[in-house]
Amino acid sequence: MERTLFTEEQHIFREQYRKFLQKEVQPHTEAWREAGIVPREMFKKMGEHGFLLTWADEAHGGLGLEDFRYQQIMMEEDATYSDSGFYHTLHSRLVAPYIGNIGNAEQKARLLPKCVTGETILAVAMTEPDAGSDIAGIKTRAVDNGDHWELSGSKTYISNGINADIVIVAAKTNPDNPRHIGLFIVERGMEGFERGRNLKKMGLKAQDTAELFFNNVRVPKENVLGDAHKGFHYLMIGLAEERLLAAVGYVAAANRAFVVTKEFVKDRKAFGKAISDFQNTRFQMATLSAELDMAQVYVDHCVVMHNEGKLTLDMAAKAKLVTSELEGRMVDVGVQLHGGAGYMEEYEICRLYTNARISRIYAGSSEIMREIIARSVFDA
Ligand SMILES: Cc1cc2nc3c(=O)[nH]c(=O)nc-3n(C[C@H](O)[C@H](O)[C@H](O)COP(=O)(O)OP(=O)(O)OC[C@H]3O[C@@H](n4cnc5c(N)ncnc54)[C@H](O)[C@@H]3O)c2cc1C
Known part of the structure; x- marks a missing residue:
């Protein structure tokens, strides 16, 4: 297109x-x-x-x-x-x-x-063993000790977690108000900041995803971002762009899966003809081609709106929801049309398939995206 x-x-x-x-x-x-x-x-x-x-x-x-x-x-x-x-x-x-x-x-x-x-390599740490979608449920705590904050708790599934020199850590700053969260700049080498395992994952094999531990880490006051109680608000501000980024990546990955699959089915033969000659293949790829073009147009529209400062949370949620679900369908059809080869790591579609599974979960799961969109439908 x-x-x-x-x-x-x-x-x-x-x-x-x-x-x-x-x-x-x-x-x-x-x-x-x-x-x-x-x-x-x-x-x-x-x-x-x-x-x-x-x-x-x-x-x-x-x-x-x-x-x-x-x-x-x-x-x-x-x-x-x-x-x-x-x-x-x-x-x-x-x-x-x-x-x-x-x-x-x-x-x-x-x-x-x-x-x-x-x-300097960066990471952001919000998710904890007991709280992911529900950020208000985090337990990592920061206590104001005059010239510094003392940070304790643990985080998990943190991307760039092993490589990161600076981790922006979300922590509760007021035991009486769960929505008071601060964003703390934790630096490599700070006493009490430790890394756990590089977690083994289904996909995204090259990405270091780690557990992080904060054992009474003294974070100087100059390492607090903005107001130590307004982290929730700051996280929300970044969310629309974060989900647009996700959508851009998912539609690009789905397009890649389409190209890889198209090339494969043109080459591979069964019953004396190319796999691409079966009506099933043609119809499935035709449907996906149409859906990919529609998704791309919407994502491009969101990019324009974002450049103009008009991207809303529900627009970004729609983009993230639809592109991640489409990517999931595309890689699934891609593997199916590759046959057994699609299950082999040496074929790119196999990697695209395992990488894609997280798209519907992180940066806000599909369920959370539906919640946000539903609010704009019914509660606006
Ligand atoms: C590879 C990878 C990289 C990651 N990188 C980072 C990172 O860099 N930094 C970071 O902070 N986190 C990161 N995460 C964590 C990721 O953001 C969370 O896994 C995600 O937000 C989901 O949280 P959870 O795993 O606790 O699942 P849960 O919140 O426990 O959700 C479990 C299921 O319940 C559903 N659910 C939850 N709430 C609702 C609701 N209200 N209504 C309906 N259904 C609901 C969810 O959609 C999901 O299907 C990463 C995760 C992975 C796997």
């Missing part, structure tokens, strides 16, 4: 980024999946080429490209030439904006330049 969303300059950016991925990333992805982690140097390499925190001010070393389409382009190219376990998007566009949007001038000047160069 031809898209009119991007400028000439952005097409050039896409070409440059694709070349970078083909040279510096694609040859290594298999090794990263084997290792269960992306080497830290890769973040530096991304930084050297200007591909981290593209939105950051030039004063902090960034390119000042606030236009969301640059991130969209990178995610679309990643779907073909990178591995979704290389989670630089989390670093650049999910975590760093907390510092960029809520941090004070001193925090920005101190922290952002090394995030831009990739010397």
Whole structure:
């Protein structure tokens, strides 16, 4: 489908980024999946080429490209030439904006330049063993001790959890009010900050997903983001963009699964003809092709709205819900049409299938997305 969303300059950016991925990333992805982690140097390499925190001010070393389409382009190219376990998007566009949007001038000047160069890798820790969808249920606690906060608790399933130098940790700051949450900047080396296992997962094999422990960690006051009681509010502000990012990635991954499947069924033969000649194959792929184009148009619309500051929570929830469910259907049909090959790790569709299963769960599950959309339908 031809898209009119991007400028000439952005097409050039896409070409440059694709070349970078083909040279510096694609040859290594298999090794990263084997290792269960992306080497830290890769973040530096991304930084050297200007591909981290593209939105950051030039004063902090960034390119000042606030236009969301640059991130969209990178995610679309990643779907073909990178591995979704290389989670630089989390670093650049999910975590760093907390510092960029809520941090004070001193925090920005101190922290952002090394995030831009990739010397500092970022993670965000909200989920706990007993609380995921329900953030108000977290138990990690921060106690005000005058010149510092004392942080205790544990987090789990944290992306970039092993590589991260800075983790933005959500913790309760008022025992009498469960909605009083603070966002604390916890740095590598702080006493009492420990990492657990790099968790073994169904998919996203190259991504380090870890447990984190905070045993009476002294977090200096200058490492609190904004108001120590307003973390809930700050988390909510970032959610629409987070879900749009998710949707961009899912529709890109689904498109990739479509291409991979199309190529396979044209080649593979049974009963004297190509699998693509069976009406079942043609109809299933035709339906998915139509659905993918519809989803892409809506996601592109959301990107435009986001650039204009008009993306609402329910629009982003719709994009996340529909694209993650579509990705799930696409990879399932993809594996089916590959036959036994689809179950083999050496075929890309197998990886796309296992990677896709988390899309309906994290960044807000499909059930939570339906809750948000239902509120806009009935309670607005
Ligand atoms: C690979 C991976 C990476 C992750 N990265 C991070 C990260 O970097 N940082 C981080 O903080 N977290 C991260 N997470 C955690 C992720 O955000 C949570 O797993 C997710 O929010 C769901 O929470 P949960 O696992 O506790 O499930 P639960 O909240 O226990 O949900 C279980 C089931 O109940 C359903 N449910 C819950 N509430 C409702 C409701 N009100 N109505 C209907 N159904 C409901 C859910 O949809 C789900 O189907 C990651 C998880 C994974 C697997």
